[in-house]
Amino acid sequence: MSTQIQEEADEPTETEAETAPAERQSPGDRRRAEKRTASDQAVGSEPVGRADDDTFRLKVFRYDPEVEGKMEPRFDDFYVPREKGMTVLDALIYARDHYDTTLTFRHSCRQAVCGSDAFFVNGRQRLGCQTQISDLEAPIRVEPLPHQDVVKDLVVDMEHFYDQMHAVEPFFQEDDLPSGDLEEQRQSRENREKIKMSTRCIWCGACMSSCNIAAGDNEYLGPAAINKAYRFAMDDREGDDLKQHRLNIMDQEHGVWRCQTQFSCTNVCPKDIPLTEHIQELKREAVKQNLKFW
Amino acid sequence: MHEHDVLVIGGGGAGLRAAIAAHEEGADVAIVTKLHPVRSHTGAAEGGINAAIRDGDSWDLHAYDTMKGSDYLGDAPAIETLAQDSPGETVQLEHWGMPFSREDDGRVSQRPFGGLSFPRTTYAGAETGHHLLHTMYEQVVKRGIQVYDEWYVSRLAVTDEDDPSDRQCHGVVAYDIKTGQIEGFKARNGVILATGGLGQVYDHTTNAVANTGDGAAMAYRAGAPLEDMEFIQFHPTTLPSTGVLISEGVRGEGGILYNAEGERFMFEYGYANNAGELASRDVVSRAELTEINEGRGVDDEYVYLDMRHLGEERITDRLENILHLARDFEGVDGLEEPMPVKPGQHYAMGGVETNEHGQTCIDGLYAAGECACVSVHGSNRLGGNALPELIVFGARAGRHAAGTDLGEPEIATGKADEFETEDNLDTPVEPGAVADGGEDESAVADGGERTDGSRVSSDPRSDGGETAVASADDVVRRAVENERTRVEYLIEKDEGIQQAELREKLQKSMTQNVNVFRNEEGLKQALEDIREVREAYQDVYVDDPSRTFNTDLIHTIEMQNLIDLAEAITLGALARDEFRGAHWRQEHQERKDDEWLKHTMLAWDDGTPDLYYKPVILDGEEKTYEPKVRSY
Incomplete structure (x- = not known):
């Protein structure tokens, strides 16, 4: 399937953003509040988190082949608090752990060696963990890697x-191994x-x-x-x-x-x-x- | 049901090496792993592989350094096996094409590392683990070994005799992350756990998000005891904001540590007058935190690691990866400025008790690598000794599971009658499983493992008394049923508490209370916090109803493992009232050899953890290692 879906043109208004749950609640409280909100409204239409000077907007591609409301690909908006040194991966983890635990992406090492978290960020292939939020223009748009089948959200079929x-x-494929005991091959x-x-x-x-x-x-x-x-x-x-x-x-x-x-x-x-x-x-x-x- | 001779759980260094070894012995082997093998955290290892392969060096020097580094809590047969097998295994990697750094004569490069009497750390830039992992995965591809990648093993299929040493492991239950299928995997010969570290118990760690100690926790609940869990290595040089590791290789090449006053504190304050920055990791971590606690840290948080004087050419040649890490994850140019560093959780010296063939006390269940405790590292691991442990004991476990005779092991497993039991530990709360809730649905949340472990009955009595002992297939089948029940329950439950909140609470308490410096009050606080999290976990639920790539579910199951391991670490730390290696106690500032030359053992005992002690083996092949004062 393609990730090239029509993005909603309208920016969320201030009022909409302010109806989002306040900070200082536990993640669990927030989730429960959001779950209720979500069931009252069309899923995905409402940005999550508070839009203000300390946050930035993270637009994340969402798709799940078997969950009602996610079978049609869409983008969800999350307002994530800005922190010094924050990476795209940190922002995704924040959105998942504080707003929506169903948000799905691969990640593991957090240091650009496991290669799990290549995403399409603001129109370019990048590793989430290696990309600083401060180097990007907001809103930050995160999509699965293009030209690969999407399994769910940001997870592609590898x-x-x-x-x-x-x-x-x-x-x-060795050519001619040295015969001596514990003898390594030479390489310049x-x-x-x-x-x-x-x-x-x-x-x-x-x-x-x-x-x-x-x-x-x-x-x-x-x-x-x-x-x-x-x-x-x-x-x-x-x-x-x-x-x-x-x-x-x-x-x-x-x-x-x-x-x-x-x-x-x-x-x-x-x-x-x-x-x-x-x-x-x-x-x-x-x-x-x-x-x-x- | 899938069926193989040997099942390897985990696709990192130990798992890949075990699979290759079993395959070479002719076994039908499969790797079942929650990450694709190349995503494993072995790839983040930087420094190198200790191996005595040069003139002037010898395996017994390597063994001696390792025993000293362990603060005399490693077992001599394990340490000597490591030192003897590492050269062959390291050269084997070279023969498989691993791109080691090279000397002018074309031979592989070695460098000095902390606590070593000879520069025997064999390296490939500052990315040795990456090359080791990829080289071994290449060999797995070459041999056509089957890999079930992104299959999460969440339960072992073990029989339930009263004495864990009578039990048998017949396979595992795994969850296909992509499709949500739960399936049984039967192992005709053996299951090798190679699931790696448990760093996610802490919130400042060099470990990957996937390092949740799954294998160690599953084996523990199935009856195999955990050994020396209180010994957690805090690496002295991690980046403050992320915990990303800056290799000991920087200090090996000559990097210097400074405090905020610009003092070279390792020497100036006498922490290690001979070895300085290259003292053992526990020594350097404590020195850094002492500097910070005494007001000589930078921003009260970290110290500086400076490598600028090494010059651009040498840095680029041997430590280039460090420049990338410092730039990408701390915004610092290591050629122009010193790098901020502080101690971070790095490695678990403890793990599932095994002998030198990788066997646990449960027949057919093996463990190798960081999830196991042979014990090579004792109370403190030397830098450069983790990678050889993976390949040496991974290979041995693979061979043994495939049926190769490796001789009589010298290390015994399981609880012997003569072992000393700890009866006097004063814990503020009861550890172990939450009391049986009967028909209460909470019995399902933690996998129903309060009384019967992750095991299923093979005891004829539970079937009404007339049938014979359950077949291996039955044991696997019933484990699958139990796991399906649990997963259904977690997904269908639509309110309660979520794992992210519990994980954060657990990690914060462990970092606060069970860190480099420990005291009784903090350890007891941690036990109370862990208990609170454990009780809250009874009400955990998974928000994501999807069967497709449900990471919410995976993280929730992992959380159970973090709870059990955090408790094991803290219980051991509270019991051990001495200062040895990485374990420092405020009230007990000396190593007490008369009392504590013994391993801390913890058996799950069906939910009522049993703490006991097993003697250390200091008798080697040719000599006895006499405990000496450890100074660097």
Whole structure:
């Protein structure tokens, strides 16, 4: 399904905002009050929280395939108190724990390494935990990642992303292990440096979601999977035969050649991985490889 | 019903390693995990893996450092196993392609870490855990091991003999988060718990939101005792506003701690005259809080960690991730200014009692990694010893569960008759399950685990006396029924209290009262608060009626685990009236070896927790570790 729904044009008025439950209640009290309010009115039409100088408006995409009133996608508005250092994830957690415990999103580590909380924030793929509220214009609009099926609210189906990641033989295949006891393979500092950025991928899916080509071609491996292939193809420990094998996987219709170097993946990557460059380098390697076998 | 030889619960470092090991032994193994494996919190580990792989180093030096770091509360057979197996496991990771940092000769890099006599912390930048996790997940994909991801295991299927050591684990019940299906998983050989930490018991923690101690709590309620739960590690360098970890690697590379007066307090106030910033974590955390309490903290809240003098090149080469973390989560440029840091909950030294093969006292139930207590870390874990624990004991549990003979374990599990029982603990409230409410619906809210654990009967008497012992299938099936009843109840109940409110209250009390500095009054206050939360939990309900991705329900079930573990931590802390490792008591300022060279054991005992003690094993393979004064 698409997240491109018609947004209600009307801003909530002051009066509406003030009818929202007062602060200083316990979260439970607030919830119960809101639940009553919600049952009296059309769900989702009323902003939650108080609109004033200390709060900002968080517009969150809502959808649940089996709950009355949420089957039609909509946006809910929450007024969240501004705090120093607050991130988009903090704001979502605040809205969930204080206003609406049914608000659903993935999150875990809070430090940009688990890759669970990539959302579409103010029109761009970002990690919720890594995005400061102070860097964004209010209202802050949070939607699930585009081009992926929505499971519920901000949760998208990651299966296709995982399938593509798994399609590139995403595991080290040793070439010639040293025979000595406890002997590691040697790798130069330069070679480790070469693959360093590519190994930082946290599988958040932001790149794939930003890619127009991936949106139109479901078989396209996509930037994350190609980057994974790059990580191994460029690792000298694997040896030349395996490198050739990996380039063959990339050198196909739905591999590297689909990329049209729009740089959208590179622009949204929360780990600053130069994805487009990696794809381009694999294209060059694939061409060289093909020439060699002429 | 799903069926496999070995079920691994949790997809972090210990779980992945266990699954690979079981698979290599030919077992049909599956991983059941509430997060996709690459989302696991192993990925947040930064520092490295202690492994004696260089000339001049040896496993017995590693063992000695670990025993000293544990303040003589680790068990020698566990510590020696860790030190002996870590080199092979670490090189194995390299052979699986893990991108370790490299020296000029192409070999993997090692660096100094707190409490180590040799720079043996093997690292991959300041993101070692991320690379370890992804490297092992790659191997799981390579082997085609089945992963049930976003399946939340909420109950163990264990039989209910009176003595936990007679019980048997036949599988688990799991909830498919995406669809709301509740299904049974039968394990022919064994269930390995690898569910990680419990940091969510506290509100300032380096742990992920998912670290709710599920495995430890489920095993506890099923009858496996918890060991040394009072020992919680508070990491000295976490960012004040979020609890995000700043690796010990910063100090390992030469980073310096300053107070608000600009004094290098580790030396100037004599906290650690030799090791300074690289003293053991418990020592540094107490030093920082002492500075803050005595008015020398910055904004009365934190101190500074300065790495600017290391220079941009070295920082970028070895600690680049730290620059990103400080920038993104504290708004500080580590190249230009010192980073604010304070202690934060980081690691649970305690956990489910296991032997060195990962076995608990319940047949077929294993635990490995942070949720387990072998015990390697005793009363204080050394930096760089968590990752080797995952791979060493994960692999051993996987092998053993797959049927490999690892020999006779030296560590015993379960309560022996000769163990000393604690009868004199003065608690302000009764711990354990809320009194049986009979037909009261509250009996369902906490999973009906007040009297019969998370177990179901295999006792013929409960079936009227004529049938034989229930089959494994029956045990799993009945556990599934119980879980379905509970989930239905939680979702259908439409008023009461919500878990978020209870969680906040519990976390605040634990951070206030069961932190780095502890005293009797605070610990008793915590027990009262925990009791209040436990009683309120009887009236908990889930607002979200949806079967699709109901995180409200998951958090509500997790909350039960947080309550049980918070209570276990606090009971142990109140009982142990001495100062050892990470456990500091205001009224008891010395280590009391005559009285306290023993593990604190807590058994659920069907809802009336039984506190007892088990002797520490200080006899190693070749020598006995004599407790010495621990100074750095």
